[in-house]
Amino acid sequence: MRRILSILAVSSVLLLAGCATKTRSDALTTTLTAYGSTLRWGDFQSAAQFIEPAARAAHPMSKLDIARYQQVRVSEYDAGAGPVPTGDFDVQQTAQISIVNLHTQSERTIVDHQTWHYDEKTKHWWLTSGLPDITQD
Template identity: 90%
Template sequence: MRRIPSILAVLLSVLSLAGCASKARSDALTTTLNAYGSTLRWGDFQSAAQFIEPAIRAAHPLSKLDQARYRQVRVTEYDAGAGPVPTGDFDVQQTAQISLVNVHTQSERTIVDHQSWHYDEKTKHWWLTSGLPDITQD
């Protein structure tokens, strides 16, 4: 009977530590998504590529053609809508609408960017795993 209070104390300690960890993870996600959104709003796709998980970025570097395509557009709006949706303890998905203007034709269009983000516990960092927006979609 004496063990019940000590077991409860241990459980509460573990739960509060888990709560702190998830709060820190949530704060890091908010900071990362805001920074990524700001980077895209400025049309800085080169810097936005730094949000991609390093192993994915190394395996799939931006080609010269991709870089030229990104230079051909200007971002006029970035709307993350309802924000991130958890898909697991360390994964979220977010859908953003991005309005682009072609600098040569001045035509505007909107694309939908389905983002996947993963939290790396070792580095305490959120990484984009879905890559940069596909601006070639119609």
């Protein structure tokens, strides 16, 4: 009887861990899809809402940052192979973003190295690496 209870307890823990992992994975997929869509529309101010709240409060977007983001249009967003786990609650993703300067109509592609962290308390994935650097050559 003790052995059966032991097996049931271990099975329950593994089942709950599996559910937690699936929930976390589903949340990641939803978050990355929403973030990618937001960037595809060129809505950088809304994309800033994906940044971890403490980091967003510590480093708010300046007027210069906002002006720079308003100067470009996103023509393509490609997340490539998708996220790569770097720990239980962290993933990295590299995206190539093609942007067009509205004044010169020149297009260039930047590489955005994203780091995402899962907050267990809020059950939410947060971008910890910040918005793409559109000033890179």
